[in-house]
Amino acid sequence: MSWSWRVATIAGIGIYVHWTFILILGCAAYVYAREGGAGAIVEGLAFIIAVFACIVAHELGHALTARRFGIRTRDITLLPIGGLARLERMPDDPTQELLVAVGGPAVTLAIAALLLAVSVVLWPAEELLNLDLVEGRFLVRLGWVNAILLGFNLLPAFPMDGGRVLRAVLHYRMDYVDATRIASTVGQIMAICFGILGLFFNWFLLFIAIFVYLGAQQEARFAEVRSALSSVPVRSVMETGFRTLPAEATVSQAIDALLDGEQKDFPVMEDGRVIGLLTRARLVEALRQRGGECAIREVLLLECAPVDDDEMLDRVVERMQLNGCATLPVMRRGQLVGILTLENVGEWIMIQDARRAHRGSRTNSRSESPLR
Numbered sequence: 001m002s003w004s005w006r007v008a009t010i011a012g013i014g015i016y017v018h019w020t021f022i023l024i025l026g027c028a029a030y031v032y033a034r035e036g037g038a039g040a041i042v043e044g045l046a047f048i049i050a051v052f053a054c055i056v057a058h059e060l061g062h063a064l065t066a067r068r069f070g071i072r073t074r075d076i077t078l079l080p081i082g083g084l085a086r087l088e089r090m091p092d093d094p095t096q097e098l099l100v101a102v103g104g105p106a107v108t109l110a111i112a113a114l115l116l117a118v119s120v121v122l123w124p125a126e127e128l129l130n131l132d133l134v135e136g137r138f139l140v141r142l143g144w145v146n147a148i149l150l151g152f153n154l155l156p157a158f159p160m161d162g163g164r165v166l167r168a169v170l171h172y173r174m175d176y177v178d179a180t181r182i183a184s185t186v187g188q189i190m191a192i193c194f195g196i197l198g199l200f201f202n203w204f205l206l207f208i209a210i211f212v213y214l215g216a217q218q219e220a221r222f223a224e225v226r227s228a229l230s231s232v233p234v235r236s237v238m239e240t241g242f243r244t245l246p247a248e249a250t251v252s253q254a255i256d257a258l259l260d261g262e263q264k265d266f267p268v269m270e271d272g273r274v275i276g277l278l279t280r281a282r283l284v285e286a287l288r289q290r291g292g293e294c295a296i297r298e299v300l301l302l303e304c305a306p307v308d309d310d311e312m313l314d315r316v317v318e319r320m321q322l323n324g325c326a327t328l329p330v331m332r333r334g335q336l337v338g339i340l341t342l343e344n345v346g347e348w349i350m351i352q353d354a355r356r357a358h359r360g361s362r363t364n365s366r367s368e369s370p371l372r
Contacts, residue, residue: 065103115143157187159215187216238338252292276300
């Protein structure tokens with residue numbers, strides 16, 4: 001995610017902090033400064049950092065469960081609204097999705113139970129029942145925050161974990177798209193309820209309502225697109241009018257090819273084989289740092305490996321997004337036959353949407369009875 005800084009690597013997964021996280025620390029410092037000066041500020045910031053450490057543990061619960069099923073996690077990013085673990089894909093099997101979805105809440109439940117159990121042993125019951133999240137025992141407050149986060153996360157609404165649990169359960173009885181559509185609708189209804197409550201009681205609920213509504217809508221759209229792409233081979237969307245560059249070409253020659261047409265990324269060939277991909281971004285960077293006489297073989301992208309033309313688009317697009325590849329060479333029986341770009345895929349989706357809309361309008365027009 002852009003405007004994020006890497007702060008750690010845990011189990012091979014990069015942990016990032018978004019710049020907006022600083023806003024949380026600033027607000028916390030202000031609130032605690034009003035309560036008791038420098039000592040309160042230090043304790044308050046430590047509490048906020050501890051809360052977000054628990055959130056990282058929650059996201060690692062998702063990531064490490066997904067790893068058991070061969071699904072990698074790209075990174076974990078801390079935002080003011082919580083954490084975001086970017087899995088390369090969601091499992092197709094409902095049992096696996098259910099386990100991945102509950103992996104995070106299970107960690108949060110364990111943290112809350114442990115902290116509150118320790119608090120029961122160390123302090124009287126009245127300390128445990130103090131729900132003031134600004135003052136009070138550090139461990140008690142941290143335990144109750146985890147309990148609140150657990151309850152919120154288990155609400156059956158996307159993008160919370162409860163929405164994914166609901167979809168996984170529904171997926172046992174129906175296909176993935178229908179299950180997502182129902183879970184998304186439940187989430188949007190809950191968002192509307194949050195919005196109404198927010199107007200009368202707490203404006204923060206209105207913010208949550210917008211977040212939940214848009215998240216549910218996005219999840220439903222993603223599921224529809226994924227389903228549509230799952231039955232479309234790469235050859236149906238690839239570009240067949242394209243240019244390649246020889247490995248011995250220079251950056252200046254590649255710039256001429258870039259300016260000569262609309263193609264932005266070029267497969268690079270050597271002895272009839274594709275040895276890499278030269279993207280516009282890498283080309284401009286090489287021109288800025290190394291000059292026009294640099295050989296393009298020195299600045300190739302090797303992560304963007306060729307794909308076969310009979311592979312299905314859904315898996316290929318997932319790999320493109322995971323590896324940051326906007327373009328991939330397409331092969332047929334060892335021969336380069338085209339290139340696939342995310343722009344191609346986006347255009348194909350728009351065309352399919354337009355066709356569906358046209359068919360729907362024709363159906364509606366035929367179903368209407370003429371007025372006489």
